[in-house]
Each structure stands twice: as C-alpha cells, then as structure tokens.
Amino acid sequence: MSSVKQDLLGALSGELEKLSPGAGEKAAFESPKQAAHGDLACTAAMQLAKPLKANPRALGEQLKATLEATPAFQQWVEAIELAGPGFLNIRLKPAAKQQVVREVLSEKELFAQQPPRPDRVLVEFVSANPTGPLHVGHGRQAALGDAICNLLSTQGWQVHREFYYNDAGVQIETLTNSVQLRAKGLKPGAEGWPEAAYNGDYIQDIADDFLAKKTVQADDRSFTASGDVNDVDGIRQFAVAYLRHEQDKDLQAFRLKFDEYYLESSLYTSGRVEATVQRLIANGKTYEQDGALWLKTTDYGDDKDRVMKKSAVTTPDGRKSEGGYTYFVPDVAYHISKWERGYHKVINIQGTDHHGTIARVRAGLQAADVGIPLGYPDYVLHTMVRVVRGGEEVKISKRAGSYVTLRDLIEWTSADAVRFFLLSRKPDTEYTFDVDLAIQKNNDNPVYYVQYAHARICSVLQAWGGDVNSLASVDLRPLDSPAAQALMLQLAKYPDMLTAAAQDFAPHDVTFYLRELAASYHSYYDAERILVDDEPVKLARLALVAATAQVLHNGLSVLGVSAPTKM
Numbered sequence: 001m002s003s004v005k006q007d008l009l010g011a012l013s014g015e016l017e018k019l020s021p022g023a024g025e026k027a028a029f030e031s032p033k034q035a036a037h038g039d040l041a042c043t044a045a046m047q048l049a050k051p052l053k054a055n056p057r058a059l060g061e062q063l064k065a066t067l068e069a070t071p072a073f074q075q076w077v078e079a080i081e082l083a084g085p086g087f088l089n090i091r092l093k094p095a096a097k098q099q100v101v102r103e104v105l106s107e108k109e110l111f112a113q114q115p116p117r118p119d120r121v122l123v124e125f126v127s128a129n130p131t132g133p134l135h136v137g138h139g140r141q142a143a144l145g146d147a148i149c150n151l152l153s154t155q156g157w158q159v160h161r162e163f164y165y166n167d168a169g170v171q172i173e174t175l176t177n178s179v180q181l182r183a184k185g186l187k188p189g190a191e192g193w194p195e196a197a198y199n200g201d202y203i204q205d206i207a208d209d210f211l212a213k214k215t216v217q218a219d220d221r222s223f224t225a226s227g228d229v230n231d232v233d234g235i236r237q238f239a240v241a242y243l244r245h246e247q248d249k250d251l252q253a254f255r256l257k258f259d260e261y262y263l264e265s266s267l268y269t270s271g272r273v274e275a276t277v278q279r280l281i282a283n284g285k286t287y288e289q290d291g292a293l294w295l296k297t298t299d300y301g302d303d304k305d306r307v308m309k310k311s312a313v314t315t316p317d318g319r320k321s322e323g324g325y326t327y328f329v330p331d332v333a334y335h336i337s338k339w340e341r342g343y344h345k346v347i348n349i350q351g352t353d354h355h356g357t358i359a360r361v362r363a364g365l366q367a368a369d370v371g372i373p374l375g376y377p378d379y380v381l382h383t384m385v386r387v388v389r390g391g392e393e394v395k396i397s398k399r400a401g402s403y404v405t406l407r408d409l410i411e412w413t414s415a416d417a418v419r420f421f422l423l424s425r426k427p428d429t430e431y432t433f434d435v436d437l438a439i440q441k442n443n444d445n446p447v448y449y450v451q452y453a454h455a456r457i458c459s460v461l462q463a464w465g466g467d468v469n470s471l472a473s474v475d476l477r478p479l480d481s482p483a484a485q486a487l488m489l490q491l492a493k494y495p496d497m498l499t500a501a502a503q504d505f506a507p508h509d510v511t512f513y514l515r516e517l518a519a520s521y522h523s524y525y526d527a528e529r530i531l532v533d534d535e536p537v538k539l540a541r542l543a544l545v546a547a548t549a550q551v552l553h554n555g556l557s558v559l560g561v562s563a564p565t566k567m
Helices: 002-019 042-053 057-069 073-076 092-110 136-156 169-181 203-211 232-255 264-269 272-282 327-341 352-367 408-412 415-422 448-464 468-473 482-492 494-503 508-527 534-558
Strands: 040-042 077-083 087-092 120-125 158-165 215-217 223-226 260-263 286-289 294-296 306-309 345-353 378-382 385-388 430-433
Touching: 002 040, 002 042, 002 057, 002 092, 002 260, 042 087, 057 073, 057 077, 057 087, 073 077, 077 092, 087 092, 092 136, 092 468, 092 482, 092 494, 092 534, 120 136, 120 286, 136 345, 136 378, 136 385, 136 408, 136 494, 136 534, 169 232, 203 232, 223 232, 223 482, 232 408, 260 264, 264 272, 264 327, 272 286, 272 306, 272 352, 294 352, 294 378, 327 345, 327 352, 345 352, 352 378, 352 468, 385 534, 408 415, 415 430, 415 448, 448 508, 448 534, 468 534, 482 494, 482 508, 482 534, 494 508, 494 534
Parallel strands: 120 158, 120 345, 158 260, 345 378, 385 430
Antiparallel strands: 040 087, 077 087, 215 223, 286 294, 294 306
C-alpha cells in the first residue's frame, strides 16, 4: 500500500499547490485516532485556512471535491468524509489495502527499505574500557546501538559501527595492579589489598592465565603472557587483551560485531590531542588560571568554563607532577578525527551520566573551528537497568564482583529476550528487566508473543505445503472482511514507522509496532480459518499471513532478534 499512499500523496500535493503555492511540499496524511473515522486523515484545510483567510470547513469542502476528481483518488478511495472544522477522513477501497500484501511478497526483506545513498554515518556505542566484564548497562547500549544502525541501514545510510576504549590511564593502572597482586597470591580482604582494586573472580582468572604464559586473542589485539609477576607492562597488555577477548565473547553471544575499535591512547601517540589543544590556544579560546588551562565553554552556552589541563601537583616525595588533560579534551580530539574521516553524521550512544560532557564536547568542537556544524554529534542517552529475579533485585555477580553482567542476563534468558526487552522502552526511561517474565512462554512475554505469531504463520504455511513465492500473484479480492482489512492496514504502517524510528533514533517504536502487528495477526487467526476448502479464498488468506510473517521477520531483524519457524 506504500505505492497507493504515494499516489494519493501526489494527488493531494498537486491540489494543495493549486490552493497555495508551496503548500504541496507539506502534503501529508495522518492516521485517524479512531478506526471508525476511516483509514487516512488530512488536516490541510485547517492549516491553510488562516494564511488563505478562508473558512476551514469551506476550504475542506473545496479540497474534498477536487481530490475526488483526481484519478488516484478515484482508483483507490471509496469515500472522503468532511468532519468537524475541516478534517478530511478518507476510506480506502479494499483493493488499496490489499496492495500492501503484493508489495510485501514481491519485495520480501527489502520491503520498506530505501535505496542506498552516499551518506555515511558513524555510530559509536558500548565503548567499554577493558577493566571488567560488560554489565547490563553495556547490554542496553549494545542493543540500542545495533538496532539504530540497522534502522539507519533500512533508510539507505552507509553505517559504520565503532567501539572506542582506553588501554591506558588510572583505571587500567588499577586493573594491572589488581592482577599483579593476585598473581603474587594476595586476595581481596587480605592485608595490603588496596581499597580501589577490582575484586571480581575474573581478576584471579587473568592472573592464573598470565602465570601460565597463555596467549589471548581479541578482535583488535593479541598478547602472550611472560609469566613474570614483576613484568608490569606485560601484565597490563595481557589484562587488556584478556578482557577485550571476554568482551568479544559477550558481544558474540549478543550477535554483534564492530567495524572498528578506536583506542583513546592513539589520540595521544598520534599527536591529535596536543594538536587540538594548540588549535584551541591559537584560536584564543583558552586561558590560564590557578595553574590550570581553561576552555571558554561559556562562549558556546555552557554554564561555566571548563578545565582542559589540570594544574601541576606536588607528590608526597616532593616532586612536581604535571597536570593531565581532563577527560573531555581527548573526546574533542576524537570527534575531530571522526569529522576528518568523512563522518559528517555521528551518533554517540552513552549512559545518562555522560550528559554533562555534551556541552563541553560541542563547545570544544566549535572553538576548534574546523568546519563542524552546531549540534554535532548527536547523542542518545540511556538510563541504567535494574534486574529482578524471583521478585528481588539482583545486584551482585560472582563473575564481576559488583554488578550483573550482560552474559549473566543472556545465560539466564536468551540473547533474543535481552535485546527485545532492553529495546522495549525509550532509552531515557528507567527499566526493570524481569528475568522470570523473559523466560515465560505465554502472551505476557512480549518477545515470545511476537515470535510465536511468526512461528504460528510458518506452521500454517507448512501445513499448506505450497510454494510461498506463488502467493505474490494470487487474486486478493477475497480479503474483504473487517479482520483482514485491519491486518492489512497494520502491515501498511510499517514503512512510515520504520522511517520515523530511524529519524528519531527510536528502536522502541519497532517493538511497539511488532506487538501491535502480532496482536492483529492473532485476532485475524481467531476470526477466520485460513486453510479452507475454497481455493481462491484459501490462497488469498495464505498470501495475507505470509506477508505478515515477512514483516514480522523484517522488524525482528532490525532489532537483531531471530524469527523462529517453530516454538
């Protein structure tokens, strides 16, 4: 029905242009709030009434008459009704609604997908430092990032998935020290164990493998241990590679791969950080105060200026230690790198605790004056996730020592359930992951409900035993019942939903849609037998449910969730 809608939009655009030059560009249909009001709605008469100094209802009557005379409306529209102050409620002919079935069955996986475009987009997500296993918050970020990438791909974007992490710094020093102490036989709670050290069992696993001189291989690095407990740099490199390998296993369990791993340390070794700082100084956007270097972020809407480089400090032994750069400085250098690599559309997916960095990074990019536009990059911020099991919140994982890991959640439920559940709410809303619900096999479990609809259709098609490809050309006129038309209208919403979800970075809209489509299918299945004796009726109904299975499959694929044929 997307072709039908385009025909009708073209006709509407032409008539609006006649009424008011330029109005045709804004031609649009809405979905009526109540199904009884029709299939499409148009509010153009009310929007044009004021600039045209016309009565909106009279303008609606005029627009109704001109639309009824167009070939597209004569072909596809059963009736146009004028309501209220100028609403146009449009009822489609059954043939118009049936058209979507043919489109889905002919286009299959490509249904609702836009043709490839030259535009490139970089999506940065997960970006966990290799200091421990991925936690549930990383899982939410992984699900969001992958689904947003998939959504953008459906709209023709060339998508680049990037994972940014640090292999140096204070956290890595703490990791190295923790592993070294375990390798020397010290354990958490023992005298001399630092309060800041990492306590999870995984630290002992790293120490044991280091002593055993094992080799670890991650997606972006490999290292062989020396086994020498005094080899601090070797312990650091081994621990980072080990935990990157562990993260890779988490991501593989989640069916997720990245195109590139970008090291924060490379921004220093390549000179990018220093070059960025010198550019900001040269542009007159910095000043020194109290021994520190400040950036004039208030020039760009920040509530106060921010320290770029801390003041030097005196160590306990009397030596002076030069202050380091604050964490947003390499972020600015990193985003200049993204821009220079040709990614003029960038989306960062991060926790809400990063909210304060947005103004700083954007201010730094404007102060650098390298041609980056305002509002670059885009951000999607997500809240953390509570995990409930057996009616009680779960906070501790033996593996991690202090939090529930992504792999825990996958092992307790499934990768499908974790993805669907973590995508079922807006990113910035609090979410409680109910482990017990995620393993239930009933309609209360949303992912089961949607997957079961797909499997149920596959069972019907298998019982029929015919060639599904042949259904693309069957006579669809028997699909004239209210239940069949309601299901077809739901299928027809998929393209617009997909486009809007991509524009808004809103994969939760896909989960809502799939639940509604599954509900429409289950209602249709209860209302009409499919494998009836009447051959034309049977084939038409098989075509409808096959199209429904295809859209369910396509939508689940966007979420990274499987579409099982049996359950």
